[in-house]
Amino acid sequence: MNKNKGQKLVDVRTSxxxxxxSLQAGDINSAYAEVxxxxxxxxxxxxxxxxxxxxSHMSNEIANEALNFICTLLPDYDFYGxxxxxxxxxxxxxxDGSTGPARGAVGKCLGYRGDFT
Incomplete structure (x- = not known):
């Protein structure tokens, strides 16, 4: 099923x-939250x-959402790069030497069940 089917072109252009x-203003989180x-x-x-x-420039919430999205792309070789x-x-x-929640999200994506610390 195509998740994009039925979206209005106006909505896509506006977003x-x-x-x-937001990117030009330096607000990376808002840019990603929008899309x-x-x-x-x-x-x-x-x-x-x-x-x-x-x-490293994203909030934890947006970084996790981005990495979870990346995990959905992994099976498609076209997006491997x-x-x-x-x-x-x-x-x-x-x-600061910490691993943060993003590392845990990647580990889950790759099926790793160990501890990253």
Missing amino acids: YSKAIY FGLGNLMLIIFLMQHTGPII ICVSWIQQGMSESD
Whole structure:
């Protein structure tokens, strides 16, 4: 089932414009919240490709949502390249040495059941 089917082009354009405006203003969380709220798969992928992996600049909530979305893309080989870079950053330690919730989200995605600490 196509999750995007039936969405109005006006809604997609409006969401895209709001997301880009938020990015230009330096508000990464609002940009991602906008596209996740609409749920348009291609718009989310476009934004992820546009920004690259920026998990360290996201709130925990948005970072987890982004990584959970990446996990849904993993089975599709066409998106493997984008998935790898986001997963690599999700597995990296933050500047303060902590692993944070993003690392746990990636571990779940990959089926890892151990402790990351």
